[in-house]
Amino acid sequence: MIYVVxxxxTLEGISRQTGIPVWKIVYDNQLSDRNVLVxxxxxxxxxxxxxGEVSGGRAAGGYAYPFIEPEILGQAFPPLRELLVFSYGFTFEGNLIPPPQDDLWMVETAWNNGAEPFMVLTPFSGGAFNNQLVKVLVGHEEIQENLIRQMLAAVQDRGYAGVDIDFEYVLPQDRAGYAGFVGKVRRAMNEHGYRVSVAVAPKVSDSQRGLLVEGIDYAALGENxxxxxxxxxxxxxxYGPPMAVAPLDKVRQVVEYAVARIPPEKxxxxxxxxxYDWAxxxxxxxxxxxxxxxxxxxEIAAQYGAVIEYAPIAQSPWYTYRQNGMEHVVWFEDVRSIEAKWGLVKEFRLSGAWYWNLMRPFRANWLLLS
Known part of the structure; x- marks a missing residue:
């Protein structure tokens, strides 16, 4: 099912060897030039x-902005079962802010393709996560109630199946308050038949330091x-040093920590x-x-005559190339690394996997899951 060049x-040779038509190999893998393989x-x-059925029947989902090209979004169906629309925000007074582009077409597209759309709530301000918005929110009951009331109305009005809460850089002192807020949202939404998910930064221990993780309590958020x-x-x-975006050994550590604190089916x-491409x-x-x-x-590898390697521990493809006298290194994902990650999902019996994000084409991934 996965062939390494x-x-x-040549495509003709691979076609003769496997019995799969050239046109189908080109289409499934989105090859821009049928005469060039890497x-x-x-x-x-x-x-x-x-x-492909690599997902083993588990749910696949993904995040997307309302300005995604409909054709690219369409490639993700039918395996896509949850579409997370990024994102709604809120003010210091707890007033809900819709995304700048209309999101209704995405809600309708999801339902029409058998997927459930979810409103994503973020503390975005000026294009970045603002933990002061979180601080004010979790410290004031009336602001929480106002925001939850408006969220529920928007979910009902727009036709969402629920809410995904994505708060990042939560301050350590707001850790318990944040988990409590998630619980309040869940109770309000569940009462009307809607579901609530929460996104958490990767963490491997209770004592792990860092602004991304200190305000995140896996066990409490899992309960709420x-x-x-x-x-x-x-x-x-x-801005970091070149390495795999999601090295499998690092991802495994996070999953091992998570399943010890949250039921795997959640x-x-x-x-x-x-x-990423680093100079x-x-x-x-x-x-x-x-x-x-x-x-x-x-396509970049083909353009510069690179040879793609595969890191056995990180389970990720990478290569180097030269452009204008400067060396570059690229780490990315391919069907091998995707298959390895879904292997973790099945090994730990997680409910599924969501992609960040759907804005770029990757047809082979969706065919692999179907």
């Missing part, structure tokens, strides 16, 4: 009527939400639908990686 391979490239090979989404990505990130794994040498505080799509990453 070798030197000298050594080390992983191809998804499915015959007519054949399905219907579903907990593990944001298991961004080890490799824009947990959803996070999978990145992107990679070398990496200089801390200076180097800024460029975000690339997974299909785009293979």
């Amino acid at each position: 070798k030197n000298g391979d 050594p080390g490239q992983a191809l998804l090979l499915l015959g007519q009527g054949e399905t 939400a219907d579903t907990v989404f593990l944001m298991t990505y961004e080890w490799g990130y824009t 947990l959803v794994l996070g999978i990145p639908n992107y990679g 070398l040498p990496y200089e801390r505080g200076i180097t800024r990686a460029r975000t690339v799509g997974n299909v785009e990453a293979v």
Whole structure:
């Protein structure tokens, strides 16, 4: 089902060997040039009527902004079962702020394709997470009640199936208050038949330090939400040193910690639908990686004659190339790394996986899950 390209391979040769038509290999893998294959490239090979079923029947979901191209969103169906619309915000007074673009078309698209749409609530202010909004919210009952009342009205009016709460950089002193707020939202939503999930930063111990994790209590949030989404990505990130975005060994550590505090059937794994391109040498505080799509990453490798490697521990593809005399390194995801992550979902009996995010094409991923 997954074929790794070798030197000298051609699509015609792979087609003769496997019996799968060239046109289908091109379409399923979104190959921009049928005459160019990259050594080390992983191809998804499915015959007519054949399905991947890598998800093992577990739910797949993904986040998307309302300005996503309808064609790219459409590629995610039918395996997509939960669509998380990013995002609603709120003011210091607890007034709900809708996304700048209309979200109703996404709600309708989800239902029409057998998926459930969820409103995502974030403490966004000026394009960034604002933990002062969280501080004020969790410290004032009347502000919470106002926000929850408006959220419920919006869910009912827009046709959402529930709410996903994504608060990041929660202050340590707001840890208990934040978990309590999630519980209040859940009770209000459950009473009317809606579900509540909460997104949490990747964490491996109760004593772990860092602004992303100190305000996040896995056990308390697990008790107060219907579903907990593990944001298991961004080890490799824009300003960090080059490495896999979601190395499997690191992701496993988070899952092991999470299942010890939250029932596995409540947990959803996070999978990145992107990679990063770093110029070398990496200089801390200076180097800024460029975000690339997974299909785009293979196209860059083809353009510069790179050979794609596969890291056995991180279970992630990577390669280097030269552009204008400068060395680059790219880490991304392919069908091999996706299959490995879904292997964790099944091994730990999690409820499924959600993708951050759906904004870039990756048809092979969705065919792998179908």
